[in-house]
Amino acid sequence: MSAKQQNKASVKSNSKKVTTDATIKSKTWLRKVVIVSAKLAFALASALALFTLYLDAKVQKTFEGQRWQVPAQIFGQVERLTLGEPVKLGQIANALRLNGYQKVTKVDAPGQFAQSANRLIIYRRAFAFPQSSNAYSTDTAELTINSKNGKISQLFSNNIPVNSLLLEPVLLARxxxxxxxxxxxxxxxxxxxxxxxxxxxxxxxxxxxxxxxxxxxxxxxxxxxxxxxxxxxxxxxxxxxxxxxxxxxxxxxxxxxxxxxxxxxxxxxxxxxxxxxxxxxxxxxxxxxxxxxxxxxxxxxxxxxxxxxxxxxxxxxxxxxxxxxxxxxxxxxxxxxxxxxxxxxxxxxxxxxxxxxxxxxxxxxNSPLSIRKNRRFTRQAYPAYLQLVKQELNQHLTPYQQKMGIRVFTGFSHRTQQTLEQTVTEQLTQLEQKYQQQALQAAMVVTDIASAEIRALVGDKQSGYAGFNRATKAQRPVGSLIKPAIYLAALERFEQFNFATLLADQPITLTIDAEDGSQGETWQPKNYDGKYRQQVPLIDGLVNSLNIPTVNLGMALGLENVANAIHLLGYDNDVVMRPSMLLGAMNMSPLQINQMYLPIANQGFAEQAHAISSISSSKGEILWQYVPSNAQVISTDAVYLMDYALSQVAKSGTAKSLNWRMKGVNVAGKTGTSNDLRDSWFIGYDNRLLITTWLGKDNNEPTGLTGSSGALLLFADFLNKNGGVSKVRNKPDAVAITTFDQKTGHAVPEKCSNTQAYPAISRGIVTLDHCAQKKKEKRSWFDRLFGD
Incomplete structure (x- = not known):
């Protein structure tokens, strides 16, 4: 082979080798690209899968858990109307307006009502009532209320006669x-x-x-x-x-x-x-x-x-x-x-x-925009009451539960609240002018006696004030308001005490021992009028709010027994054992003293005054509901006697002005005044409501007002505006009207002279069979003229 041919063969061989090497390199590179791409794809797929799993878990956690923090809705009283009960259709109509109902000539849509002299027709909107009332439809309903002689005579729901109806409550707040x-x-x-x-x-x-x-x-x-x-x-x-x-x-x-x-x-x-x-x-x-x-x-x-x-x-x-x-x-x-x-x-x-x-x-x-005139939601400005609701809500549910769209039902009454605020505004203005006072403040609590639900509450003289709530926070000396606890402790000991028991009313001096056991300071209580009556029957000590007889009674009972009675009525805080406690030298809020009087007004049963009646979930399930304790802390006999005595306070005692301020309405109550006229109190009740009233000044200066000249006026004005119902209390079989000798306090026959009749628990009475002096027989004018 020639050299030229050899060169060509060599070049050809080298070319094939280069081509083969290039092919090999190309395949190797492609393989690497594929492998890397596969790895990247796998990594991306894995990352995407993991990311998808993460997103899936996030979706499930949110969507299947609590999706939203939903506002708690606070509702007022779910009012039930019952056949035969007293009714004022005008008041119901006003409440419907407050709840956004529209008065029309003929109702044909939810949210409307029509009114005549003796009939009220309401097209109730759909509302899910608490489960305890599940016998009532949550759908819309046409309700008819017929009245006769001031009472409900007929009730209809969708033209079907019923015994009772529920009205849609007002939404107070979100x-x-x-x-x-x-x-x-x-x-x-x-x-x-x-x-x-x-x-x-x-x-x-x-x-x-x-x-x-x-x-x-x-x-x-x-x-x-x-x-x-x-x-x-x-x-x-x-x-x-x-x-x-x-x-x-x-x-x-x-x-x-x-x-x-x-x-x-x-x-x-x-x-x-x-x-x-x-x-x-x-x-x-x-x-x-x-x-x-x-x-x-x-x-x-x-x-x-x-x-x-x-x-x-x-x-x-x-x-x-x-x-x-x-x-x-x-x-x-x-x-x-x-x-x-x-x-x-x-x-x-x-x-x-x-x-x-x-x-x-x-x-x-072609219709205009039918939006509300005012962008702002209508707010029912009752912050004092809502403060109490929030306080109770924190006791019943966790913060987490409160954000789950719960519905809170309260005992709040718009009509009662508005009447209360109107009373405070009007009366405080008049009192400041009459007594030349400034900066008077007020607190009032209205409680339904039967249910213990707080219907209304005022914590400041300014309506809608959202600051310091004096009804729940102000701790003030209660003065004579403490006296019923002392007298109840005595009346429960019926074998030792009754209304005729004589109490000394003479100057006394008590020595208060110091903490180290040495002789401390002395205390000389006085009656408000500065007078001494030597001795008075027990009932007069309470009816006329006499200090010295009360102190003597409390000391005879023992301070520990008095403190037990105060706790039994519902006061939870410690009581300092000293004689001045017998005249109310202890501080309480209006809500606390209101609680103490509730068992007296409620025939001896101690229920906790409360704003919230029930709490339900967004699905209508009851999460919490007030359950009455039915705990009787005062005997039926003793509470009847106390009610009798407090009724006498309103008839002939320190609150006797109620005789003409509230004509035709029988009420019971107690005045209270602290030292130097710094606090004016009155607590009273009719057959439905217990009303606690306090007047004073934040700087603790004198007001110039006693309980009867200040707080009592607000009580009377409110009850007159709201509509009082005369108090009714049936006498227990164990209580009998008994005749007592006024000089000795012993029970004697009716034929005796110089006597006074009081209700008393018969088991604790021993009637003497003789009289100190018999009544003189009354002779007619004919016998006196012609007789021997």
Whole structure:
């Protein structure tokens, strides 16, 4: 082979070798790329899987747990009307107005009422009453109340005769959580069909057909935005909107969009379309009420229209759905023209899709915006009462439970509260003018005797004051209000004491031992009028609020026995054992002393005065309910005698001005005055209500008022305005009207002279068979003229 040929062969061989090496290298590189790509793909898939699992856990935790911090709703009294009970239709009508009901000539829709002289017809709105009242429908109902001679003669529910009816309670407040999200949870089945259809029509027509994301919707929105040169349409499905609102922030990043898409797919797999739609209905942001956001259609219907969601018409629904696009941009108060245009666009689409008729469309599109006149929710400004509710709520539920949409039912009465505030305002102004005083303050507590529910409470002379609550916080000397506890301790010892038992009323000096056992300071109590009567029957010591007889009685009983009686009546704090306690040298709040008198007014049964009657979950389950203790702490006989004595206080004792201030109404009560006229007290009760009143000054200066010249006036004025019911107390069999000798206090026959009759427990009475002096026989004028 020639050299030339050899060279060609060599080059060819080398070329093949290079090609082979290149092929080998290329395959090796490709293999590496594939392997690396596979690894990266596996890593990304693993990361995506882990990320998906993380998102899935996050979705489940939120969606299946407590989805929202929902405000606690505080309601007033659930008033029950019963056949035969006294009634004032005008007062019920006023309460209905306070609750947003409208007076009409003929009722034809929920939230309306019609009134005549003896009849009241109410179209009650749907309301879920506490489970304890589950015999009553939660649906709307037409109620009819007929009255005759001031009493309920007939009751009808949807034209069916019934024995009792429940009225819808007033919403007092909503305790919005720290996140400032305010909402009312609504079940899907309670959402009007027209609202659901309209929402899906405008926001996501294919909601029931996609799997969480809609690629075509995204492309369509992208095309519309490119053509318009700005963002005019969104591509998010309703599911994506829900995910964004519930789980994500509002940042616009690729990462957030990926999260949104993944979570939308997850939530669609995990939950049904109906569950997602219900969540969206309650989650969507629809406006701003000052610091609090308005979330969900349930609250939005009240915010914009003052209606429940079931009361919305087609124009209302169109405006609410319009707000989804931009509650700030389409705010009907600030931008009514924009809101109207957007509403009308929604109405036109509703008409085109046959959701509403031609007539409905014309009427709706030509109607003005029917929003509330004032943007601010009507607030029932009763902060003193709500302070008490919050205090009790913290005792019954944890902070976590309080944010689960609970409904709190209280004993609060709007009519009673307004009457109470009016009384305080008017009477304090008159007292300051009459006695030339300034800066008088007041506190009053009104409690229903039978249920122990607190109906109303005032903690300041200024209505709606949200500061220091004197009814619950002010600790003031109670003065003579403590005396019934002392006299009850005596009356329970019926073999030793009765109303005729004579008590010394002479100057006394008591020495108070020092802590080290040495002789301490002396104490010389005096009667308010500075007089001494030598001796008085026990009942006079209480009726006329005499200090010295009371001190003598308390010392005879023993301070420990008196302290036990005070605790038995419901005072929980420690009592300092010293003689001055017998004249009320101990501090209590009006609410505390109110509690002590409740067993007396309640025939010996000690129930805890309370604001909250029951708490239910958003689903209607009872979480807590007040259960009466039925604990009788005063015997039936002794409490009857105490009631008799306190009635005498109002008839002939320190509160005798009630005879003309409250004509025709029998009440019982006790005055109280602290040293130097710094505190003026009166506690009284009729057959229904126990009313505690305090007047004083925050700087503890004298008021110039006694219990009878100050606090008593507020009690009488309130009860006259509110309507008093004469007190009725049946005499126990063990109590008999007994004749007593006034000089000795012994029980004697009726034929004896110089006697006084009092009720007494028969087992403790030994009647003498003789008289110190018999009654002179009364002779007629004929016998005196012609007899021997």
């Amino acid at each position: 305790l919005v959580p720290n996140n400032k999200e305010d909402r009312v949870l609504v079940a899907l089945q309670n959402i009007p069909t027209l609202l659901l259809d309209t929402l899906l029509l405008i926001e996501d027509r294919n909601f029931y057909h996609h799997q969480g994301i809609s690629p075509l919707g995204i492309l369509r929105a992208l095309y519309s935005n490119i053509v318009a040169g700005r963002t005019v349409q969104g591509g998010s499905t309703l599911t994506q909107q829900l995910v964004k609102n519930m789980f994500l922030t509002r940042e616009r990043t690729i990462t957030r969009k990926v999260k949104e898409a993944l979570m939308a797919l997850i939530i669609e797999v995990r939950y049904s379309k109906d569950q997602l739609l219900e969540a969206y209905i309650n989650e969507v942001y629809l406006g701003q009420h000052y610091a609090n956001g308005i979330y969900g259609f349930g609250l939005a219907s009240k915010f914009y229209f003052g209606k429940t969601i079931s009361q919305l018409n087609s124009a209302d629904i169109a405006l609410l759905v319009a707000q989804v696009k931009g509650p700030s941009y389409y705010d009907p108060w600030r931008h009514p023209a924009r809101a109207t245009d957007r509403r009308d666009l929604v109405l036109r689409l509703m008409f085109e899709q046959n959701l509403i008729s031609v007539a409905e469309f014309k009427q709706a599109v």
